[in-house]
Amino acid sequence: MQSQPEIRGVATELLASKGLRLISCNSVQTLWAGYGHICQIKACSNNTGVSQSLMFKYVSPPSSKSNKNVRSLDEGHIRKIFSYQVEQYFYTYLAPQMPNKIAVASCLASVNTTAKGANTIGMVMNDLRDSFPVAGEKRAELNETQVHAALKWLAGFHGFWWSRADEVRRAARVRPPLEHFKQHKSTELGPQAGIWLKGGYTYLATRRKEYDGLKMDEDSEWSSAFCEPGGSGETSVAELAAGFLCSSAVREYQTLIHGDVKSENLFTTIKGDAVAFFDFQYVGLGLGVCDLAKLFTCSVPLRMLVDDDEAIPTASTLEMQQGEETLLRKYHDQLQRTSGKRYGWSLFLTHWETALVDWLRFQASWGFWGNTEWLEARVRSILDDAQWLAWIKSAYEASERDWRN
Template identity: 25%
Template sequence: MILPPEFFIKRILDAEYVTHVETLQSLWSGYGHISRYAVKVKDRYFHVILKAIDSSSSQAHPRGWQSDLAHQRKVHSYEVETNWYQNWANGCVNVARVPHCLGVLQQSDMVFLLLEDLDEKGFDHRHTQLDLSQAVAVLQWLAIFHAHYISLDPNESWPVGLWPQGTYWHLGTRPNEWQAMTASPLKDAAKTINNTLRQARYQTLVHGDAKVANFCFAADASSVAAVDFQYVGRGIGVQDVAYFLGSCLSELVLEQHLDYLLDQYFSELSRCLIATGESSDMAEAVAQEWFELFPVAWADFHRFIMGWCPTHAKNTQFSQRLTAQALVMLSF
């Protein structure tokens, strides 16, 4: 018997009462929902967020990409997110802000993730497009996150319980989208692009889905928190940076300000690496490698777009030019 969410929340928090306030959103392809609950614990009233995941239930993919492989990828993504919140998230909260995990319950095909409500912690603003200062706040969060999880040993076996290769678009989990691409140098280069990113000397954890919708902003946009860690795993920082910039800034803004935005990210990354005890030479080496691989990271996502939905608005001339730059670098 599947117990109601209120029972789980009450038991985890030792709450006197729990009541559903609102359903915030449905999960992609019908895998569950995210809801806000009001609770009372002793004399304190507050809200919590419940992410209810049903891996047995999915609807048709919005763009027609429904398959057993897609279903298994999605199911595993929620297993990864559960591992993130159980074993990793609370150690990250005071470094790069993410929700505290208050509890996890699994019942049959259902998983309930109980999280703090970031709105009550001052991160109550959401955006679909950003100005430069808002974008810089997210880039700083990414730099802090990437510096915190940097691995300087290429032979290190990690991260346990997360994706061995982060990002939702990486080639290993997108063979159908690759097959759907029309013949092109980009299609021919797909494996080389993937291997180049995987074989980079300096690896870290990447968020894996760092679009603007997955960041919660303070009122003055000076600080942000991140949510939705289904595709967190091993990678290089500019994979998150490339995907984020393409999610929230227009082609014109990117044309005019890309150098400035990358400088903001790499300056913060270097500062954070040095603050953790790394030498300035090491910080410079990481920044140099990732800066050189930025076009390759961009081309990797562009490869996904060209198979998944080549008419998508993200297939811009700016994106095509950066991808062409990567192909020249890789001699395609």
């Protein structure tokens, strides 16, 4: 467990580099599994004496976890260590390029050091709550105004980086956790860490343990639906969807995705008409619809997606309804305006449906929450669509041929 003097010491050094003096430092949140703290700090200028409130994110994984033997490190642990370094890279090198209308925290100073095999990361940032005082709650619905504001932010974020795709690809250097660790034999990514080559934390290459568990779950309808191969040993639906979303077939539409879009990772204005996202630990390359799949399932009120939310619990299958289409069209239109690029509506919908399939595969293997019945009914409808099945098989096979050649 990190000591208060240790945390204050790092904060003091970072503030001093900006001509600021630490007055107070109080922990407001503990990071997952004791990996660090979020602190509110008060600092004053050495020149003017003017004080200000800032946030300090301090990451120092438990020392008992710090070693270089890949067999004794679980994938989740490595993922977390990498994720904080990816987040620091994003805030330090990428976030400053974004326009103010795509609100994110500003990083005033940061550090990433390694001692005795353990990483320590510190970031001093402005307090988003000054302009966005309303916090999203854990596993909570947004109201309608907040949903539209979140969609606007995502379309702006995705569109901005889609138009800068080459820069995003140069930054995307962090491979799946175990793969990256085996190659470099270290949990230290270095000051030029980069971002995830595949944004998000749910993709199949890093969730084999959960997927294998789903295969063995005879009580889940999704075990056979997702995991059983087709005729003649064909690839399973889960493999098809996951493989396509990581393939060269989507390169033209890849952008920077947040990777963990949900209500608790944003603040809003009092009116709810603007949002600021935070927690960029899983930022990386991907399709914007992958961010939308989690948002729609976990944070959008069901009544905004369907015509009759009371009928959903008894619905076996569900085609896209007006509410869902309205939200998607709003996002799609702004995405194209922001990026200056063309994204055919039919192809966009096919990508969206594939993202829903992939997202449900993770929930079915890890745990359900949110608009579960809506998601399951939508995916049953997608899997019943012979045209979609033929398309995903063809697209996957084409991407495999491209990879081999």
